[in-house]
Every structure is written in C-alpha cells, then in structure tokens.
Amino acid sequence: MMDIVYEPEPTLLKFHQSNKFFRGIRGPIGSGKSVGCVMEIYSRCLEMPPDARGRRRSRWAIIRNTNAQLRDTTLKTWREWIPDEVCRITMSPRITGRIDMPLADGTRLDVEVIFMAMDNLKAERDLLSLELTGVWFNEARELPLVFITAGLSRCGRFPRQSDVPRYWTGGIADTNSPDMHHWWFKRAVEHTPENWEFFDQPPALLLEDGHYYPNPVAENIRHHSKGFRYYLDMIDGADPDWIAVMVLCQYKSLFTGKPVYSPVWNDNFHASKTPLAVLPDQPLYLAFDFGLTPACVAGQLAANGQLRILREWCSEEMGIRQLVRDAILPDLARDFRNLRYIVTGDPAGTQRSQVDKDDSCFEELARNGLPGTPARTNDFEPRRRAVINRLTYLAAGEPGYLLDPRCTMLREGFLGGYQFELIQTLGDGGLQRYKEVPAKNMFSHIHDANQYLCLALQPETRAQSEAVQKNIARMQQLNRMRARNRTGLE
Incomplete structure (x- = not known):
C-alpha cells in the first residue's frame, strides 16, 4: 500500500470529522478544497467495513458541470493525489477509476470511481441509474440543485446493507462562492437541512481602506511556493467582483463570460423601477422551457405594442407538473384572474x-x-434575434420590452448571468473566443422561456398562434357540449 501524506487545514479537518449526509465546503481559490474532497473519498473507502470476503467495497461518482472541466481540472487533481499505481484510470467509454489493492490488516480495498460531466441528457439519465456509496460535486456553484438531489438519491445503494455492517454514505461538495440566488446560499445561510452541514474557509486576503492585506488565518498558504504573493500577484489589475468572490470569499454574482444581450440590454431603460400593472383587457402570454429545471415567463402586450414581462417562475427540485400546480396556477388565480x-x-x-x-x-x-x-423552433439564433428585436424596438417612444422588478432572475441574466462561456484568450492582444451558444446555468432556463415568448410575439407568428389558440378553445367548447349531450341521453 502506498503512503499518501495529507495534512488537512483547520476547516477541512472539521469537514472530515463530520458525518452529516451532505457536507459542503466553500473557500477562496487555491485553498485546498478539491484536494480535501479527494482525500475524504479515499479515507471513507479505507473506513468501509469489510464484507465476508474481506473486501472494503465502495462506489463513488465524481461530478462536474462540463466534460472539459472534468478532464482538465477534477481528474487532474484526483490523479495528483491518488496516483495511477493506486487507481487505474480508464478513459473510454467513460472515465472510470479502479482501486484494487491489499491493506496492512489483511483486507482488500475494492473501489470504483465514476467521473461524470452533467452537460448532456444522457449523463443525467446515467446518474439516476447508479447505485453509489457516495458522490462528490466538484465546484458545486456550477451545478443546479436538481443534480445534487439526483446524486444524493443514489447514495446508500452500494454495497448492500446485508453484505456489510452499517456504514457512512452521502455527498460532499466544494465550491467557490456563488451568488445569493444560489441553492448553496439558501441552504448554507438561510435554512440548513437537518442532516446537511456547511463549512466556510477564511478569505485569503482582507480588504481595508481600499487595500488588500494577507489574512493571518488564511488556509493552505504553506502549500503555495510564493506564499501570500500567490494571491497578491493574482489580484493585480483583476476585476473587483472577481476578487470579492475568488479571494475574499464573498457571496456575489460573478460573470466571466460574454453577456448574451450586450450591448442592447439597457438596465435603466428596460427594467421598470416599480411593479407593472396587469392590463385587464389583454391576454396573458405564458412561455415555458421544460426539461429537468422547467421555467415560465408571463407577459402582456400593451396597446402601443410594448411587451410587459410581469412574472417569472423558476423551478428548484420540481418538475413541470409540480411547478404548474404549486406555483403557477395559484399565482394566476390570485393575480391574473x-x-x-x-x-x-x-x-x-x-x-x-x-x-x-x-x-x-x-x-x-x-x-x-x-x-x-x-414554438416554431428551438434553434438558438432565431430565439435570440426575437429578444433583440424586442429590446431594440421603440413602442411610441417607450421601450418595446419592459421588465417587472419582481423578475430578478431574468434581470440578473440580462446583466450578465446569461452568458456565452469564454473558451480562450488568444495572443498578446487578448483576443477572446466564446462558445456560440449560452452556458447552461441557473439563468439559462428562464431566458430560454423568455425567448419562446418573444418568438411567439413576432409579427409573422403572433396571428398564427392566436388562431391556433382559438381553434383549441372551440374544440374544448365542442367537447364540453358533447359531454353534456351524452349525460342528457343517459
């Protein structure tokens, strides 16, 4: 058995000592969070009770938001601390690791590790089919809550309790600071579930009177060859919001990509300062994005042609059925009767x-x-053009698109949360390349719904949509008349 030397920092030591079903650790960049999670997995595998054949068996899933980040960051950290002579890595058909080695007490360590990127529907389905001991959510701020719930639901299924005595099972997660809309903030700060626990590392630097200073209780400094200079060099010329999140460990929105609607979104022009009134003589348009995290946008057209976005509904741990019945229908009955x-x-x-x-x-x-x-298409470019047409349209001197202040997710998405992900920066001139479709994140679903609404209200499709709706209404009325007739005959 190879000796792996690991000395946890104070916050990580508390993280390791906890036996909560879900444990999360938040800290600045370079604070050793990912390494701590790797070693947590390894130590839990060593602690697994042996079965009748003397095997300490575990199966873990390691989850990241994209395949590129999984390969370039997560897998790289794993292999640095669990070398290939301990864990044999197979890259195809998917990335897996296997540990099979004797231990000093005569038992045998038997571990399977499955590396998964949540960037396609197949991966989501594969996650729901696994039987796991535990799961690690790497950089959890990039993962929707639905994936956390799905992963945790698969824990405790391997090995079977009939094969070994009772053992710990559950999920661990690490992250840099998300914003205050994020599920992490809501559960770590506002209301923590009973069997969950969160740990916060101290910031790497302190900000006082506009100057940054080393934090004397910062963690993992000894493992940086330049010490605090690692952070002081890093922040030189950096964006203050980036420093606040990645170094000062503050809950704050951080937009590193290119905003989808820049520069046509004007927050002072398109975002109303006061709640918008419901127009009693106009229909309410509802547009849905479906999938695992469904969302809905509601809006009306004013007489001058202005599109007024009145409400947004974003899902968290619910499918379309629950979103409609528990959130949308009650709001419609109260505010849009x-x-x-x-x-x-x-x-x-x-x-x-x-x-x-x-x-x-x-x-x-x-x-x-x-x-x-x-909608007539779900291609991205026609949907994006439909929104841009609205944002650049003037309705009798007023904005052609006006957003109610209660639609906070849409607004923050317009401000940069809904973004094209940066691929790379080229050359000395700093030329940046971005992906051609927006990143899938907490803002993308509600903005997809907003695009379907704008697409439906384009001049060439609005009349068609209303005609179809009238036909549906006529068919429903005809069906009700037929039902009454059948009842009368009986």
Missing part, C-alpha cells in the same frame, strides 16, 4: 419522456387548463 391565456414553449415539450411514459409536458399543461402550442 379572468384573463385569457395564450401558451407556448419549447417544442421538446411534445416528447412524452419529459413528464412520464404517458404524458408530454404540453399534455400536462392542457390537463391543468393551460393548452398550448410548441
């Missing part, structure tokens, strides 16, 4: 697999009194 609803959404919502084997998302909406029609 007696209005006609015109519904559209992602064409993928016609697929039955998004709700269950019998129903599609659009069928689920219709069942709840919200019959709708799919």
Whole structure:
C-alpha cells in the first residue's frame, strides 16, 4: 500500500470529522478544497467495513458541470493525489477509476470511481441509474440543485446493507462562492437541512481602506511556493467582483463570460423601477422551457405594442407538473384572474419522456387548463434575434420590452448571468473566443422561456398562434357540449 501524506487545514479537518449526509465546503481559490474532497473519498473507502470476503467495497461518482472541466481540472487533481499505481484510470467509454489493492490488516480495498460531466441528457439519465456509496460535486456553484438531489438519491445503494455492517454514505461538495440566488446560499445561510452541514474557509486576503492585506488565518498558504504573493500577484489589475468572490470569499454574482444581450440590454431603460400593472383587457402570454429545471415567463402586450414581462417562475427540485400546480396556477388565480391565456414553449415539450411514459409536458399543461402550442423552433439564433428585436424596438417612444422588478432572475441574466462561456484568450492582444451558444446555468432556463415568448410575439407568428389558440378553445367548447349531450341521453 502506498503512503499518501495529507495534512488537512483547520476547516477541512472539521469537514472530515463530520458525518452529516451532505457536507459542503466553500473557500477562496487555491485553498485546498478539491484536494480535501479527494482525500475524504479515499479515507471513507479505507473506513468501509469489510464484507465476508474481506473486501472494503465502495462506489463513488465524481461530478462536474462540463466534460472539459472534468478532464482538465477534477481528474487532474484526483490523479495528483491518488496516483495511477493506486487507481487505474480508464478513459473510454467513460472515465472510470479502479482501486484494487491489499491493506496492512489483511483486507482488500475494492473501489470504483465514476467521473461524470452533467452537460448532456444522457449523463443525467446515467446518474439516476447508479447505485453509489457516495458522490462528490466538484465546484458545486456550477451545478443546479436538481443534480445534487439526483446524486444524493443514489447514495446508500452500494454495497448492500446485508453484505456489510452499517456504514457512512452521502455527498460532499466544494465550491467557490456563488451568488445569493444560489441553492448553496439558501441552504448554507438561510435554512440548513437537518442532516446537511456547511463549512466556510477564511478569505485569503482582507480588504481595508481600499487595500488588500494577507489574512493571518488564511488556509493552505504553506502549500503555495510564493506564499501570500500567490494571491497578491493574482489580484493585480483583476476585476473587483472577481476578487470579492475568488479571494475574499464573498457571496456575489460573478460573470466571466460574454453577456448574451450586450450591448442592447439597457438596465435603466428596460427594467421598470416599480411593479407593472396587469392590463385587464389583454391576454396573458405564458412561455415555458421544460426539461429537468422547467421555467415560465408571463407577459402582456400593451396597446402601443410594448411587451410587459410581469412574472417569472423558476423551478428548484420540481418538475413541470409540480411547478404548474404549486406555483403557477395559484399565482394566476390570485393575480391574473379572468384573463385569457395564450401558451407556448419549447417544442421538446411534445416528447412524452419529459413528464412520464404517458404524458408530454404540453399534455400536462392542457390537463391543468393551460393548452398550448410548441414554438416554431428551438434553434438558438432565431430565439435570440426575437429578444433583440424586442429590446431594440421603440413602442411610441417607450421601450418595446419592459421588465417587472419582481423578475430578478431574468434581470440578473440580462446583466450578465446569461452568458456565452469564454473558451480562450488568444495572443498578446487578448483576443477572446466564446462558445456560440449560452452556458447552461441557473439563468439559462428562464431566458430560454423568455425567448419562446418573444418568438411567439413576432409579427409573422403572433396571428398564427392566436388562431391556433382559438381553434383549441372551440374544440374544448365542442367537447364540453358533447359531454353534456351524452349525460342528457343517459
């Protein structure tokens, strides 16, 4: 057995000593969080009770948001601390690791590690099919809560309790600071579940009177060859928001990519300072994005052609059925009663697999009194152009798109949260390249819904959409008349 020398920092020591079902650690860049999680996995595997054959068996999933980050960062950290002679790595068909080695007490360590990137639907389905001992969510601020819930639901399934005595099982996570909309903040600061625990490392530097100073209680400094100079050099010329998140460890929005709607979004022009009134004589347009984290936007057209976005609904740990019944329908009954609803959404919502084997998302909406029609396309560029057309349109001297202040996720997405991810910076001139489609993050789902709404209200599609809605209404009325006739005959 190879000796692995690891001396945890004070906060990580508390992290290791906890036996909570879910444990999260937040800290500045370079504070040793990821290394601590690697060693937590390894130590938990060593502590696993042996089965009847003397094997200490574990199966872990290690999750990152994208395949590139999984390979370039997470896997690299794992191999630095758990070398290939201890854990044999296989790169295809997916990245897996295998530890099979004798221990000094005569037992044998038998561990399977599955590395997964949550950047496609297949990976999401694969996660829900696993039987795990534990799961590590690396850089958890990049992962929606639905993935955390899915991963934790697979823990405690391996090995079977009948094969070994009771053992610890659960999830661990590390992250740099997210913003205050994030599920991490809500659970770490506002309300922590009973069997969850969060640990905060001290900031690397302190800010006083506009100057940055070394924090005497900062962690992991001894492992940086330049000591505090590692951080002081890093912040020279850096954006203050980036420093606040990555070095000072503050909860704050950090947008590193290119905003999708820059420069056409004008916050002072497009964001209303006061709540927008409901127009009683105009229909309410509802647009949905489906998938694992569904979202909905509601808006009305004013007489001058202005699109007024009145509400947003973002899901957290709920599918389309629960979002509609628990959030949208109660709000409609309270704030938008007696209005006609015109519904559209992602064409993928016609697929039955998004709700269950019998129903599609659009069928689920219709069942709840919200019959709708799919958008004409889910291609990104037509959707983006539809929003840009609205943002650059003047409605009798007023903005063609006006956002209610209660729509905080849409607004923060416009301000930069909905962004094209930076790929690389080229040359001495600093030329930057970005991906051609926006990053999937906490702002992307509500902005997808917003795009479907704007797409439906483009001049060439609005009349068609209303005609379809009228046909649906006529069919529903005809079906009700037929039902009454059948009842009368009986």
